[in-house]
Amino acid sequence: MAMTIHVDIVSAEGEIFSGVAEMVYAPAVMGEVGIAPRHTPLVTQLKPGEVRVDTGSGKDIQHFYVSGGILEIQPHVVTVLADTAIRAADLDEAAAQEAKRRAEEAMADRSAEFEYAKAQSELAEAVAQLRAIERIRKGKRG
Amino acid sequence: MAGAKEIRTQIGSIKNTSKITKAMEMVAASKMRKAQNRMAATRPYAEKMRKVIGHLFHAHPEYKHTFMIEREVKRVGYIIVSSDRGLCGGLNNNLFRKLVKELKEHRDAGTEVEFCTIGNKALGFFGRFGGNIVSQATHLGDMPHIEDLIGTVKVMLDAYAEGKIDRIYIAYNSFVNTMTQSPTFEQLVPIPSTMEEELKHHWDYIYEPDSKEVLDNLLGRYVESLVYQAVVENGACEQSARMVAMKSASDNAKNLIDELQLIYNKARQAAITQEISEIVGGAAAV
Numbered sequence: 001m002a003m004t005i006h007v008d009i010v011s012a013e014g015e016i017f018s019g020v021a022e023m024v025y026a027p028a029v030m031g032e033v034g035i036a037p038r039h040t041p042l043v044t045q046l047k048p049g050e051v052r053v054d055t056g057s058g059k060d061i062q063h064f065y066v067s068g069g070i071l072e073i074q075p076h077v078v079t080v081l082a083d084t085a086i087r088a089a090d091l092d093e094a095a096a097q098e099a100k101r102r103a104e105e106a107m108a109d110r111s112a113e114f115e116y117a118k119a120q121s122e123l124a125e126a127v128a129q130l131r132a133i134e135r136i137r138k139g140k141r142g
Numbered sequence: 143m144a145g146a147k148e149i150r151t152q153i154g155s156i157k158n159t160s161k162i163t164k165a166m167e168m169v170a171a172s173k174m175r176k177a178q179n180r181m182a183a184t185r186p187y188a189e190k191m192r193k194v195i196g197h198l199f200h201a202h203p204e205y206k207h208t209f210m211i212e213r214e215v216k217r218v219g220y221i222i223v224s225s226d227r228g229l230c231g232g233l234n235n236n237l238f239r240k241l242v243k244e245l246k247e248h249r250d251a252g253t254e255v256e257f258c259t260i261g262n263k264a265l266g267f268f269g270r271f272g273g274n275i276v277s278q279a280t281h282l283g284d285m286p287h288i289e290d291l292i293g294t295v296k297v298m299l300d301a302y303a304e305g306k307i308d309r310i311y312i313a314y315n316s317f318v319n320t321m322t323q324s325p326t327f328e329q330l331v332p333i334p335s336t337m338e339e340e341l342k343h344h345w346d347y348i349y350e351p352d353s354k355e356v357l358d359n360l361l362g363r364y365v366e367s368l369v370y371q372a373v374v375e376n377g378a379c380e381q382s383a384r385m386v387a388m389k390s391a392s393d394n395a396k397n398l399i400d401e402l403q404l405i406y407n408k409a410r411q412a413a414i415t416q417e418i419s420e421i422v423g424g425a426a427a428v
Contacts, residue, residue, distance in 0.1 A: 010190050012288045012370055014183035031351050041201070043194075044350035045359055070195045070360050079190050081363065 005037040007053055009064055009080040016064060016082065021058035024078050026071050027128075035078055041043075042073040048128040050135075051080055058142075060139075065132050067125050149406040153399055160395030166229070167388035173284060174320070174381035176185060180285070181317065181371075188371045191364050195333065198360070201346045205353040208303055209331045209361045217254045219298050219307040220245075221330070222268065223314035223372050224261035225380040227283060231387035233315060233379060234263040237325040241313050242271070244327065246367065256307060258298045260291070276301065277338070286377065288370045295369050299362060302331055310365075314372040315379040323379040330365055332353045365385060 007024055009017040024035040027049030033042075046069045053062045069082040197396035200211075222241065224234045248255050259265045259278045268275060280363055301307045309329065316326040349356045 008186075008190055010187040012184060012187050012367055013180075014184035018186075028350055040348060041197075041345065042348040042350065043356050043360065045356060070194070070356075070363065072197070074197065079194060081191060081194065130210065136403075 003037040003134070004056065005035065005039075005078055005079045007080075009051060009053075009066075009082060011069075011082040015065070017053065017062065019053075019055065021053045021078075023054040025054075026080065027066070028071060035073055038075045039073050042071075043067070045070050046071050046080070046082070047110040048125040050128065050132040051082075063132055063136055065129055067128075068072055082135075146406060146409050149172065149402055149409065150282065153406065156395050156398050156402070159294075160392050160399070161335050163388045163391040163395065166390060167385055170381050170385035170388060171384055174385055177324075177378035177381050178317075178375070181374050184371050184374050188367055191367050194360070195364055198347075198357075200239065204346070205357060206356045207354075207361055209333055209365075212332050215253055217306045217307050218248060219256045219258060219301065219310040220310045221258045221295070221298060221310065221369060221372075222260065222264040223312065223376045224259070224264035224267075225370075226262045226263050228263065229387065230380050230384035233266070233323060233383040237313060237315055238264075238267050240325045241327070247400070256301070258294060260294065261376075277341070282373065282377075284377065286373045288366060289372065291369055292366060295366055296362075299365060300307045300330070300331075312369060313382075314376045317375050317378045317382070323383055328368075330368060333361070333364075 003031050004020040005023055005024065007017065007019060007021045008015075022037070026033055026035070028044045029047050032049075033044070046066055047063075048067045051064045051066055053064070055062065058091070064080075064082075066080065066082040070081060072079040072081070220241070222237075224237065229235075245255055255273060257264075257268050257273045257275045259268055259275055260280075260282070262280045265275070265278050265280060277294045279290060279294040298307065298310055302310055310331045311327050312330050313325070313327050315323040318324055347353075
């Protein structure tokens with residue numbers, strides 16, 4: 001039997017995923033990390049992107065979008081404390097496009113340093129959302 | 143006997159009031175259900191957060207965060223969670239009364255107190271009470287978002303990090319059940335060391351990018367999540383307290399109406415009896 005690791009993905013507004021997996025991938029600030037069972041303890045911050053949970057046994061890989069958060073790894077438990085994590089399939093592409101457009105507009109207008117930084121992070125989020133949606137689409141077709 | 147007409151108008155006005163209280167009761171009941179669901183939804187996050195923090199205490203971070211270090215208490219900060227609106231029984235007042243007692247102890251001990259208020263009622267009360275309110279948040283609505291709180295809480299945490307405040311408490315109503323809410327005070331930072339459990343062996347996490355940044359981020363989020371949970375719980379308390387208060391108001395109105403109706407009927411009967419006896423008397427005289 002393949003080794004598994006328990007995965008919990010929670011956000012402040014609700015529980016998103018709880019179950020076992022063979023492999024988990026998460027967008028850490030220093031680059032994407034892949035977590036196999038019996039990984040060494042680790043805490044890291046997450047950047048906007050998607051968390052993939054490979055439940056193994058030929059089942060689909062599940063995608064979750066996170067806009068940041070904290071990842072904690074214990075040898076048999078992975079905890080994702082997401083800032084906002086909604087099911088990636090539920091993401092509204094139009095909303096993401098809209099957010100990107102707004103962010104780009106705000107970028108063009110660099111009136112204030114603060115707004116620029118905010119817009120940049122909004123843009124990063126929007127791009128990550130779009131990428132997650134594209135990957136899901138490809139997966140469905142293929 | 144009071145005039146029948148006056149009694150009738152009085153009954154009418156009480157009826158109108160009871161209609162309003164009845165409607166508010168029903169609105170509060172439906173909002174309460176939603177608030178309770180929200181409370182249940184936030185629980186997993188808080189639990190996981192607590193677990194991670196518990197693990198952190200197990201581990202031996204080479205970097206001790208200020209949130210984990212106890213220091214001498216000269217100034218304390220209180221984050222007070224209240225409702226925005228009234229008509230919810232003694233919910234806010236019970237909390238404030240208990241808090242004022244605590245504050246008196248602080249004053250006697252010579253520690254200074256600063257407030258951070260969430261909700262209109264706390265802002266009003268502690269504005270009059272004469273404390274130093276450093277930050278506030280109001281009009282969070284029925285669906286509070288964590289973004290609305292981050293700024294407010296940050297003011298307090300920054301003051302703590304700068305050493306202006308040596309301890310931060312949170313005061314809110316914790317939800318026991320629909321009928322009972324209990325005013326609760328908890329120490330937020332420094333994080334109470336009671337969470338430290340027995341140490342099994344010496345180990346530490348790998349921190350990416352480094353322990354300072356991760357811990358800053360994590361502990362900040364931990365406090366935010368506690369405050370957020372308190373706000374959500376207080377919201378559920380508010381709705382259930384309002385529901386109970388409005389229910390008893392409607393019941394009282396019903397009793398009043400019954401009593402007045404009885405008086406009104408008696409007065410009417412007496413008037414009719416008198417009229418008849420007058421007519422009879424008049425007829426006999428002719």
